[in-house]
Amino acid sequence: MTNDETTLIVNGYQQFVVEGMTCAACVRRVEKAAQSVNGVNSASVNLVTEKINLSTTALNREELFNAVRKIGYKIIDDSGYDKVSKKNNKIHLQKKLLYKSIFALIIACISILLTLFRETLTTSAYISDQLFMLFILSISVPVQFWAGLDFHKKTFIATKTLTTNMNTLITLGTFSAFLYSLLVMFTDFGSININTTVRPLFFDTSNTIIAFVLLGHFLQERTKDATFKEVQLLSELKVDKVRIIEGEKEYEIPVMAVDISDEVIVKPFERISVDGVVINGNSSVEESFLTGESLPMTKTIGETVYAGSLNLEGLLRIRVVKKPEEFVIEKIIQLVEKAISSKVPIQSLVDKISSYFVPFVLLISIITFCFWTIFYSGNSFELALLNSLTVLVIACPCALGLATPIAIVASIGRSASIGLLIKDAAALQKANEVTTFIFDKTGTLTTGNPSITNIKKNHLFLNSKIDENSMIQLIASCERGSNHPFAKAILALAEKNDIELLWPEEFKTIEGLGIEAKVKSHHIIIGNKNLMDKNKITVTQKYLDDIRVKDIHKNSLIFISIDYDFFGTLHLEDPLKDTSISAVTQLLEQGRKVTLLTGDDENIAKKIATKIGGINWISGASPSEKMNYIKKQQANGEIVAMIGDGANDAPSLALADLSIFIPNNIESISKIAHVTIINNNLNIINELIAISHKTVKIIKQNLIWAFLYNIMLIPIATGIGYFLFSDSTSMQVPQYLLPIINEDGFLNPMIAAFAMAMSSVSVIINSMRLRNS
Numbered sequence: 001m002t003n004d005e006t007t008l009i010v011n012g013y014q015q016f017v018v019e020g021m022t023c024a025a026c027v028r029r030v031e032k033a034a035q036s037v038n039g040v041n042s043a044s045v046n047l048v049t050e051k052i053n054l055s056t057t058a059l060n061r062e063e064l065f066n067a068v069r070k071i072g073y074k075i076i077d078d079s080g081y082d083k084v085s086k087k088n089n090k091i092h093l094q095k096k097l098l099y100k101s102i103f104a105l106i107i108a109c110i111s112i113l114l115t116l117f118r119e120t121l122t123t124s125a126y127i128s129d130q131l132f133m134l135f136i137l138s139i140s141v142p143v144q145f146w147a148g149l150d151f152h153k154k155t156f157i158a159t160k161t162l163t164t165n166m167n168t169l170i171t172l173g174t175f176s177a178f179l180y181s182l183l184v185m186f187t188d189f190g191s192i193n194i195n196t197t198v199r200p201l202f203f204d205t206s207n208t209i210i211a212f213v214l215l216g217h218f219l220q221e222r223t224k225d226a227t228f229k230e231v232q233l234l235s236e237l238k239v240d241k242v243r244i245i246e247g248e249k250e251y252e253i254p255v256m257a258v259d260i261s262d263e264v265i266v267k268p269f270e271r272i273s274v275d276g277v278v279i280n281g282n283s284s285v286e287e288s289f290l291t292g293e294s295l296p297m298t299k300t301i302g303e304t305v306y307a308g309s310l311n312l313e314g315l316l317r318i319r320v321v322k323k324p325e326e327f328v329i330e331k332i333i334q335l336v337e338k339a340i341s342s343k344v345p346i347q348s349l350v351d352k353i354s355s356y357f358v359p360f361v362l363l364i365s366i367i368t369f370c371f372w373t374i375f376y377s378g379n380s381f382e383l384a385l386l387n388s389l390t391v392l393v394i395a396c397p398c399a400l401g402l403a404t405p406i407a408i409v410a411s412i413g414r415s416a417s418i419g420l421l422i423k424d425a426a427a428l429q430k431a432n433e434v435t436t437f438i439f440d441k442t443g444t445l446t447t448g449n450p451s452i453t454n455i456k457k458n459h460l461f462l463n464s465k466i467d468e469n470s471m472i473q474l475i476a477s478c479e480r481g482s483n484h485p486f487a488k489a490i491l492a493l494a495e496k497n498d499i500e501l502l503w504p505e506e507f508k509t510i511e512g513l514g515i516e517a518k519v520k521s522h523h524i525i526i527g528n529k530n531l532m533d534k535n536k537i538t539v540t541q542k543y544l545d546d547i548r549v550k551d552i553h554k555n556s557l558i559f560i561s562i563d564y565d566f567f568g569t570l571h572l573e574d575p576l577k578d579t580s581i582s583a584v585t586q587l588l589e590q591g592r593k594v595t596l597l598t599g600d601d602e603n604i605a606k607k608i609a610t611k612i613g614g615i616n617w618i619s620g621a622s623p624s625e626k627m628n629y630i631k632k633q634q635a636n637g638e639i640v641a642m643i644g645d646g647a648n649d650a651p652s653l654a655l656a657d658l659s660i661f662i663p664n665n666i667e668s669i670s671k672i673a674h675v676t677i678i679n680n681n682l683n684i685i686n687e688l689i690a691i692s693h694k695t696v697k698i699i700k701q702n703l704i705w706a707f708l709y710n711i712m713l714i715p716i717a718t719g720i721g722y723f724l725f726s727d728s729t730s731m732q733v734p735q736y737l738l739p740i741i742n743e744d745g746f747l748n749p750m751i752a753a754f755a756m757a758m759s760s761v762s763v764i765i766n767s768m769r770l771r772n773s
Contacts, residue, residue: 014054015337016064019074020154021047023166024354024401026073031351033067040064046341048224048405053341072157090225097218100147104211107143111136111204112750118201133185133201140203144178148210164358166397172362173392173749174209177202180385200382202389209393209753216757220398223764224406231340231413234333237289237308239273245317255307256324266316272309275327276318277302283314290328290419290678335421335676339412340405342424344699347404354400361395361714368718383719386749390717394752395710398760403702406763410770411695419679420688427674430658431692434641436633437587437685438656441598441608442556442574443645445584445682448485448664450556450574452493456547457568460540471567473499475560478517478524481507485645485664486558489572510534512599512623514558525561528599530620537561547571548603556604581612583682588614590689593638597626597652626652643685660685694770702763709759717752721745 018030027045034043034052039059045052052075054064061077068075114121114136122129145152148170155171158164181201225232241252245263255273258264263279266272272285284296287309296312299305305318308329324330365388372384408425415422422428439445455468466474476494479487481504494501506518513534514527525535532539539559547557547569558570584594596617598605605619618629630652633640642649642656645664653659653673661673662680677684725733725745733741740751 013338014056014059015341016052016054017076018045018050018052018068019076020157021045021050021073022154023047023358023397024351025163025165025358025397027401028351028355029071029163029165030068030073033071034064037064037067044341044343046343046405046409047401048409049337049341051337051341053338071161071163072154090221094218094221097214097221101211101214101218104143104147104207104214107139108204108207108211108750111140111207115201115204130185136201136203137181137185140178140181140207143207143210144174147214148174151210151213164362166358168358169361169392169395170209170213172365173389174206176385176389176392177206177209177749180382181206202386205386205389205749208750212750212753212757213393216761219757219761220402220764223761223768231336231409231416234289234329234336234416237271237329238333239271239307242273258320258324260320260323262320264318264320266311266318268311268313268315270311271307272305272311272316272318273307274318274320274324275304275306275322276320277304278316279319280317281315283316284312286310286312289332332416332421332678335423336412336416339422339424339428340409342408342426344404344408344425344429346699346703347425350400350404350703354397357395357397357400357710361391364714364718365389365391372719383746387717387719387746390747390749390752391714393749394713394717394747394756396706396756396759399702399706399709399763402760402763403706404699406767407695407699407702407770410767411691414771415688415691418684418687419677419681420684420691421676421678422688423674423676427658428692429696430639431641431675431688432696434592434639434658434689436593436595436638437641437643438595438597438630438633438652439584440642440644440649440652441596441600441605443485443664444643444662445576445580445596445608445612446574447577448574448645450485450489450572452489452570453573454571455568456571458539458543458566461562461565461567466562466567469497469499471560471562472497473502474519474522474524474562475526475570477502477519478504478507478515478526480504481517482509482515485574486556486572490558490570512621512626523563525564526558528557528620529559529601530599530622532559532561532566535561535564537564537566539566556600576608576611577680577682579682583685584612584615586683586686590686595629597621597629623649623651627655630655643682660688691770698767698770702766705766706759706763709755713747713752713755716741717747719746721747 021027021030024047027047030045030052031043034040034045034054037059039056041055041057043052043054052068065075114132118129118132121127122132151167151170151174154165154167158168181203184201239255242255242258243250243252243265244258245265250265258274262274264274264276268283278299278301280301282298282300285299285305286296287306289308290306299316304321305316306329307327368391369384369388372387373380376383408428411428412422412425415428442448442450455471457468472490472494476490476499479490480501491501502519504517504519505521506516508516510516510527510531513531514525517524517526525531525537529539529544543566556572556574558572560567560569587594594615596605596609596612596615598608598617598619599621600619602619605617609615609617621629626649630640630642634657639657641658641660642652643660643662644653645662653661658675659673660675660677662677662682675688721733721741722745724731725741725743733743733745739748741747
């Protein structure tokens with residue numbers, strides 16, 4: 001990175017990689033350091049992703065990097081790294097952990113066996129005790145100072161800043177055992193064990209602790225990768241290089257260097273690298289990451305294709321229509337990365353508790369050492385050392401730090417793989433708490449692709465010069481300025497009848513009611529019955545009764561006024577989505593309330609509600625009336641989810657406790673809604689609830705396990721079992737516990753190290769169940 005880049009002033013949302021974090025205490029420390037930098041509005045660090053997410057204004061990156069570096073961590077911008085480099089770095093880290101853990105485990109096993117048979121070996125004529133000790137020291141030095149070097153480095157850095165972390169516990173524990181053993185070797189320090197003629201060494205203990213912790217870290221990295229699988233698959237859909245065509249020349253450039261109107265070539269079985277339009281060729285294209293369907297889509301000239309899709313057979317020539325940062329896949333990945341880096345409310349409390357955890361453990365270890373040194377009558381120093389060391393290595397702040405974020409990563413990744421984009425962890429948690437689901441109609445419960453089935457003219461309309469085709473020209477010209485699904489149907493009718501469109505002289509949207517415009521000096525009003533009433537345009541009861549009898553099976557009516565005279569109605573059919581009835585039925589079966597909230601006519605709302613069955617309905621609702629209804633439900637204690645396509649319900653989506661956005665095209669991914677369903681499948685709402693329920697359940701399990709593990713095992717590590725199983729009591733340690741706790745009730749520090757290593761892995765494995773939810 002050049003100096004110019006590091007001093008660049010940047011605004012908005014920023015994400016960087018943070019290296020060197022090991023536990024939740026590190027997370028809190030990095031957040032505090034980042035928030036102290038001018039220009040940082042908020043900072044959120046995720047231990048699982050090892051990333052920091054910042055909301056910034058006028059931030060000097062060099063100042064940020066220095067602030068984090070001062071507290072012992074490294075912050076880097078990996079946006080310039082390609083996928084291969086990132087993957088290779090991850091593989092290198094895992095290999096290093098694996099090799100070190102295997103080496104340490106081999107040495108640990110050798111040192112344990114040698115220690116067990118020490119007296120037998122040293123009483124023979126072939127080896128002296130001094131030579132034995134020198135040999136076991138020589139094989140232990142590489143474990144302590146090579147395999148365990150990363151722990152000691154991070155402890156040293158933390159100590160320089162007067163802080164502590166998980167590495168502090170490991171370094172103190174292993175160095176205590178190692179240095180004690182050195183003192184025994186080269187001085188008269190230490191006591192001779194009962195029933196033996198030698199003073200004890202603890203090289204085997206320090207070797208085993210380092211071996212188990214390294215093995216735990218390796219398994220942690222591997223299982224984290226498995227949890228990340230769906231998120232990683234999204235990133236792997238991106239293509240780094242693009243094949244550009246200029247005239248007869250063909251050459252490759254980085255995707256990020258591509259520009260709008262560039263033409264690219266995609267060969268069979270290659271991933272499409274850009275969002276664009278096919279200008280030559282045809283092929284079958286697999287877009288499962290967008291649609292959730294594995295069946296390929298046929299793409300021909302003029303059709304849109306998306307970066308990340310797989311070209312299955314033909315040669316495609318594509319014209320780029322967006323800048324790389326605006327590609328749909330980029331938006332999806334950005335949303336997912338922000339979501340997995342977010343936190344549920346309880347995580348802040350866990351991080352705060354964890355920041356005091358290591359100092360608390362150090363205090364308990366010191367108290368343990370002092371207690372057994374003073375009150376134990378036997379080899380008190382060795383026992384006190386072992387017990388205090390056991391306290392240091394059994395404590396596991398890692399499990400606390402991973403309990404929540406690892407579950408969030410797994411569930412967000414799983415959700416993205418089925419076309420469900422969740423904005424943040426809080427929204428994921430809220431989904432299971434929703435008691436009332438409110439649906440918009442058009443484009444939400446219905447397909448949003450209505451067709452005009454009938455045009456019913458008012459026989460009292462006075463202007464005889466305006467026939468049906470003239471009316472279509474006027475209203476279609478007005479609808480050029482609207483993005484409502486009904487506008488598309490009107491424009492399609494004009495195109496079908498080969499009617500030339502005009503540009504409106506004036507145009508205004510009346511939210512939730514319709515539009516007003518001026519075309520060829522005619523004042524046009526198009527919308528629902530309420531809009532006619534608002535403008536005092538008379539629609540006779542006879543006319544209403546007549547159209548409702550004849551068109552009882554149709555879904556929607558559009559009322560048309562020309563020059564404040566009622567012209568008639570367009571009759572549209574907008575069928576229910578295939579998944580509407582099943583999705584709502586499942587919600588009702590769960591005991592949740594469902595309401596249809598629409599601006600449409602009463603009879604139409606009633607017909608839709610009857611067809612679905614078992615739901616409440618409210619018709620003729622304006623945007624403000626929709627908002628008032630939501631407020632009323634919330635005031636009654638309901639937790640409200642609003643589901644809509646954003647056409648007329650943006651204010652209601654913003655007001656709801658949970659907003660679920662169903663875009664009418666793939667490219668309309670909302671950055672505001674809590675949840676976006678990109679494949680139009682309403683059944684995914686129930687998938688969302690299931691994932692939310694299981695995520696919350698697993699987070700609770702992880703936290704209970706992490707807290708109980710520390711609350712239960714730290715007291716055992718202090719030696720509390722002695723008061724239950726010593727000679728002065730009648731109780732004995734059960735046979736099956738003897739490999740873990742000795743006959744006096746003291747916990748083996750090597751077993752403590754194994755338990756600590758596995759506690760983090762167990763949290764990750766538990767969270768991996770979310771991948772199959």
